[in-house]
Amino acid sequence: MARSSVMAFGAQTPRCGPGHLRPLATKGHAPHSAPMETYCVTIDDGRGPQKYDMELPSVGAAREELTRIFGDMISNGVADFWAARDWRISVSKAGMPLFVLRAAALELSGPIEA
Template identity: 75%
Template sequence: MEIFSITIDDGKAPHKYEMELPSVAAAKKELTRIFGDMISNGTDEFWSARDWRISVSKAGMPLFVLRASALELGGPVAAFQ
């Protein structure tokens, strides 16, 4: 098992955690699942924060970042053709 350092920033304040997982591939899968759950369970917070991200590193080396942004447009959106 490997120790991963995770920083979750929901637009308010970053929160740091450590997670033990078997591999980088497993970390990608688990953090993508967590990120999806965070957004789907906190839709109001997501739209008010506008930018959420999860940064993952191992032994101080950055590995990947998951990022989702919400952007409201001021006018009507044309239908795709």
């Protein structure tokens, strides 16, 4: 699965949105491709939950792809992540929860000196 064919997170648009989270391919895209399944992806980055549908060939592919997306979101939105302090992506299929990715930022009582 080629990563470049999946997401295009622009430097000026660190958040996921309808223009950034889209299916890898459509059903029947290639004659020998694996059948695609639709997953419901809910992203909460402190602005409230946003829901998207994404087509992927398997739960394993969904885990891989959403982990990459989550990493890109944090890398490209560091200030937003620290402001919100708790981001999560939850994934379900046909109404059944499959997995949740969660990252939390905890600031301790004071600066830590090296």
